[in-house]
Amino acid sequence: MSHDTQIKKEPSNLSSKQFRTDSPLIDQIPGRKRQILRESPESELKMEEFLLNVGPQHPSTHGVLRLVVALEGEVIKRCDPDLGYLHRTFEKISESRSYQQIVPFTDRMDYLGSMNANWGVAVAVEKLAKIEVPERAEYLRVIVSELNRIASHLMWMGAFGADIGAVTAFLYGFRERELILDMFEEICGSRLTYGYIRVGGVAEDITPKFDKLVREFLDILPAKLEDYHNLITGNPIFLERTRGVGAITLEEAISYGVTGPMLKACGMPWDLRKEEPYSVYPKFDFDIPVYYNGDCFDRFRVRMDEMVESAKIVIQALDGLPEGDYKVKKLARNIKPPVGDVYVRQEAPRGEYGVYMESDGSTKPNRVKYRTPSFSNLSILPLMTVGWKIADLVAILGSVDIVLGDVDR
Amino acid sequence: MAVSVKNITVPRGKNWVDNTYIIPVIKGLIITLRHMFKKPIVLYYPENKKVLPPNYRGLHMLTRDEQGREKCVACEMCSTACPADCIRIVANDSGDVWKDNFENREKHPIVFEIDELRCIFCGMCVEACPEDAIDMTDMHNLADYTRQDFIYDKERLLGVYDEYIKRHPDHAKRRDGEFKAMKNSSYFSVVSVENAKKPGGH
Numbered sequence: 001m002s003h004d005t006q007i008k009k010e011p012s013n014l015s016s017k018q019f020r021t022d023s024p025l026i027d028q029i030p031g032r033k034r035q036i037l038r039e040s041p042e043s044e045l046k047m048e049e050f051l052l053n054v055g056p057q058h059p060s061t062h063g064v065l066r067l068v069v070a071l072e073g074e075v076i077k078r079c080d081p082d083l084g085y086l087h088r089t090f091e092k093i094s095e096s097r098s099y100q101q102i103v104p105f106t107d108r109m110d111y112l113g114s115m116n117a118n119w120g121v122a123v124a125v126e127k128l129a130k131i132e133v134p135e136r137a138e139y140l141r142v143i144v145s146e147l148n149r150i151a152s153h154l155m156w157m158g159a160f161g162a163d164i165g166a167v168t169a170f171l172y173g174f175r176e177r178e179l180i181l182d183m184f185e186e187i188c189g190s191r192l193t194y195g196y197i198r199v200g201g202v203a204e205d206i207t208p209k210f211d212k213l214v215r216e217f218l219d220i221l222p223a224k225l226e227d228y229h230n231l232i233t234g235n236p237i238f239l240e241r242t243r244g245v246g247a248i249t250l251e252e253a254i255s256y257g258v259t260g261p262m263l264k265a266c267g268m269p270w271d272l273r274k275e276e277p278y279s280v281y282p283k284f285d286f287d288i289p290v291y292y293n294g295d296c297f298d299r300f301r302v303r304m305d306e307m308v309e310s311a312k313i314v315i316q317a318l319d320g321l322p323e324g325d326y327k328v329k330k331l332a333r334n335i336k337p338p339v340g341d342v343y344v345r346q347e348a349p350r351g352e353y354g355v356y357m358e359s360d361g362s363t364k365p366n367r368v369k370y371r372t373p374s375f376s377n378l379s380i381l382p383l384m385t386v387g388w389k390i391a392d393l394v395a396i397l398g399s400v401d402i403v404l405g406d407v408d409r
Numbered sequence: 410m411a412v413s414v415k416n417i418t419v420p421r422g423k424n425w426v427d428n429t430y431i432i433p434v435i436k437g438l439i440i441t442l443r444h445m446f447k448k449p450i451v452l453y454y455p456e457n458k459k460v461l462p463p464n465y466r467g468l469h470m471l472t473r474d475e476q477g478r479e480k481c482v483a484c485e486m487c488s489t490a491c492p493a494d495c496i497r498i499v500a501n502d503s504g505d506v507w508k509d510n511f512e513n514r515e516k517h518p519i520v521f522e523i524d525e526l527r528c529i530f531c532g533m534c535v536e537a538c539p540e541d542a543i544d545m546t547d548m549h550n551l552a553d554y555t556r557q558d559f560i561y562d563k564e565r566l567l568g569v570y571d572e573y574i575k576r577h578p579d580h581a582k583r584r585d586g587e588f589k590a591m592k593n594s595s596y597f598s599v600v601s602v603e604n605a606k607k608p609g610g611h
Binding site (some may be wrong): 097100101102103104105108168175178185186188189190193195198203204227229232234235237333 | 440442450491533
């Protein structure tokens with residue numbers, strides 16, 4: 001038995017001219033609009049569209065994101081994200097610091113995938129200055145960034161579950177993420193802002209205890225994932241909230257520059273670890289999960305499968321970890337790369353993370369630009385939400401997996 | 410602007426039992442209720458505190474040598490390495506005045522200030538220090554009333570060291586060979602709990 005619900009297009013008295021279509025939606029917050037509409041007496045009766053302000057302080061916006069949503073009844077007509085509440089000028093800060101000093105600031109951009117954020121900058125500087133990194137350091141970088149991917153997806157799974165209404169998933173996701181944070185605390189002394197991957201290697205070598213913690217975690221991970229699948233994936237309430245919701249086609253996704261799990265959910269196995277293999281990734285055997293519907297549920301499934309693949313990479317890297325140095329022995333305190341520019345891109349937990357860096361031969365970069373995945377992925381939100389109900393907005397926004405530090409930089 | 414029409418197929422179960430969500434709810438409860446019989450993973454903070462690893466990047470300290478003098482030689486390596494510009498050092502020649510106390514040093518800090526609100530706790534000052542004079546502790550719950558109170562001067566940073574060394578008497582220097590051995594010892598175990606009693610009534 002299946003039944004179809006249709007969002008019908010009602011003939012509306014509300015014409016578009018009552019809104020100043022030339023101005024952005026942001027200007028028309030309800031209070032101000034009432035003033036505008038009061039000037040014409042007839043429009044007061046025909047008022048149907050409702051502007052709703054979601055955020056900037058709202059638990060389901062995952063940070064300080066403001067969404068101005070135009071509603072007709074419960075149905076979203078337009079959704080306009082308002083960004084910039086967490087803008088901290090990281091590109092400018094990077095241009096006024098020496099090359100090694102940039103790394104700790106990138107922790108604060110994508111604070112759930114700090115290892116990848118550090119890595120992109122480190123590789124950009126290494127390419128500019130032609131620094132050769134020891135192989136052990138590359139292995140360690142792969143290990144920590146894949147663990148970070150698992151932690152990020154676990155955190156996302158919890159937050160997404162909490163958005164939908166499954167608070168248990170939130171607790172379970174954080175419980176397992178805690179184990180990964182313990183590992184990172186062991187090797188770099190910090191739980192969120194790691195600063196572990198440095199120019200020329202990593203900050204500290206791993207300890208036997210780290211090795212033990214990782215193996216213990218990877219042992220229990222499959223059982224935990226099965227728990228999540230039983231709890232969430234098979235749950236019909238969850239399926240009804242996510243299946244088919246916020247679906248986008250592959251063409252739309254590509255034209256908006258969407259990357260990462262959102263693109264894989266649309267049916268494109270685009271992963272920079274395979275497409276443009278960097279570091280020691282070609283040595284490992286792993287798959288790229290792909291689903292074809294492009295909806296919230298498929299994004300969920302891609303991320304759940306990515307955790308399994310990341311775990312496969314971690315165990316292979318840990319078993320094949322070569323002996324040697326974990327960082328370049330002699331590195332100048334102030335690196336002076338030759339004049340030139342470089343663009344480095346990597347597969348972060350949220351998608352393609354790119355660093356453009358331009359050197360003018362001095363100790364500081366002339367220009368730094370970060371291409372962050374959350375920003376591009378968020379740009380398709382207005383398209384995804386049109387025609388869905390306001391309750392679905394939370395599910396759709398949650399499935400994008402935005403980190404506002406990453407969006408605003 | 411009109412709303413575009415979308416056809417939504419709402420997934421439905423095969424029979425009425427599926428549509429009542431009784432079985433999924435029971436399935437979920439089985440998973441969650443199983444956790445009642447497992448050991449709780451939470452700590453009763455602040456009664457019980459997690460033991461942090463020795464390389465934890467918390468509040469700074471200025472270490473002392475065997476005679477209780479600060480090790481700092483005011484080389485300003487840390488303030489140069491600092492990405493956040495939070496360290497201020499005013500050096501003084503260890504001339505006649507300091508000769509008795511600091512025989513082998515050319516310079517000596519008369520002002521050493523760290524603005525802990527500016528600090529981003531990256532640990533680069535610790536790595537830059539050639540004398541192991543600056544180090545980081547496991548103190549992370551800083552609280553004070555004014556911004557001025559967060560500017561730690563030399564005396565306060567030395568005081569942090571005194572306090573830290575009382576709690577961790579075997580805290581060796583970070584880059585010593587024994588550091589790693591200590592790190593893997595049971596004393597700095599991540600999972601061990603200082604005060605294992607479980608307070609009632611929580």
